[in-house]
Amino acid sequence: MNEKQYDWSFGIQYLITCAIGLTIFGMAAFFSMWTVGEAIEGIAGETAAWIAAGSLFGALFALGASVGTALLMQSRGVDARKWIGYSAAAGTIGAALGFGIFLILFEPETVPDSLAGLIMGLTVGLSVGLGQWLALRQAGPAANAWPLVTTIAFILAFSAGFALGGEGREWLSLGTLGLISGAITALGAVWLLGKKQTAVAA
Numbered sequence: 001m002n003e004k005q006y007d008w009s010f011g012i013q014y015l016i017t018c019a020i021g022l023t024i025f026g027m028a029a030f031f032s033m034w035t036v037g038e039a040i041e042g043i044a045g046e047t048a049a050w051i052a053a054g055s056l057f058g059a060l061f062a063l064g065a066s067v068g069t070a071l072l073m074q075s076r077g078v079d080a081r082k083w084i085g086y087s088a089a090a091g092t093i094g095a096a097l098g099f100g101i102f103l104i105l106f107e108p109e110t111v112p113d114s115l116a117g118l119i120m121g122l123t124v125g126l127s128v129g130l131g132q133w134l135a136l137r138q139a140g141p142a143a144n145a146w147p148l149v150t151t152i153a154f155i156l157a158f159s160a161g162f163a164l165g166g167e168g169r170e171w172l173s174l175g176t177l178g179l180i181s182g183a184i185t186a187l188g189a190v191w192l193l194g195k196k197q198t199a200v201a202a
Helices: 008-044 046-066 070-074 080-105 113-139 141-163 170-193
Strands: 002-006 195-199
Touching (some): 008 170, 070 080, 070 170, 080 113, 141 170
16 A cells, blocks of 8 residues: 655755745845835835835745745646746735835834734735745645745744844844744645655555
């Protein structure tokens, strides 16, 4: 008979590529979003600047979570172009929403790291998860749990990353964020797509 086992090498590869991708693209997001935001603020005002910065932030973070893992997901039957494209589009919308919440409900510069991590983890994690779910639907009903996996992963990752952040500690913050989100989503990916059939004696 056949016994299902989990392919943990797939999970380890997913963790590594996701963690590296989020760290590199996350650094690009942090360095570029305020430059773009400041340029737009001078033309279209503060609200437009925050939305633009959030959109860029979300797009780059979503690319970090999807570009490196795309070939792995393709090896499991997921369309790599949809995986990347849906992730980027959804991340753009989710982070713009998160930045909009900061601007509408709070004084952005005074938001505590714990609250910022919760809001960004929720908006980005849920939106990216929903986008990736569109590419995962053919994996069966179990794929419906993917947005929950990414939301939990990003809330914990952003909360820890923001808590460790500060001038000169960007790589530590982003590396921690990448490792936590990569580890949790890797477990979800193994559970969803990492099963393999092993023949055993009856």
